[in-house]
Amino acid sequence: MSVPWFIGQMLDRFLVRPWTQHLIEKLGGAGPFAPLLQKIAAAGNDNSPRATLLVAMLTPILVLIGLYVNAAVTHVAALVLGQAKRGFAATFAACAYASAPLLLTAVPGCGAPVGFIWTAVLTGVGLKETHRIAPGGAAAAVLAPYALLCCAACVLMVLGGFAMRGVP
Secondary structure (H helix, E strand, O other): OOHHHHHHHHHHHHHHHHHHHHHHHHHOOOOOOHHHHHHHHHHOOOOOHHHHHHHHHHHHHHHHHHHHHHHHHHHHHHHHOOOOOOOHHHHHHHHHHHOHHHHHHHOOOOHHHHHHHHHHHHHHHHHHHHHOOOHHHHHHHHHHHHHHHHHHHHHHHHHHHHHOOOOO
């Protein structure tokens, strides 16, 4: 157990969960998703052996799905920017090989940021080599989805702020 982990657990328990719980209760009062939102609110944090086994069994499948989604999004960005000189297989290979540093996410503290940044850099290098494109085009194809994701997160935060008006 590390200090950042403990701080994260306390922030989650005393700050994030109450706000999330309030938002779910506020949104779950009516509508077609009310029963689902109420189940999510009631579920909380399940640390049972059954949940652990389920996560262990689903992890390889979810990793493969995530790898294909990452390659698809990167390839679409490369297509939109005119940088996809070869097919999806080349993009998939670049993304697959570049995903190795994600093992660093298991290291507490700085493992996750280092792993994600290193993965993005290696994906750019892989796209440059597999598609035979300029470094700038590869960087744009890799960074464009992250930029769109950041913009979407900002929009969601603003919408969440509007939804939580009047919350003490």
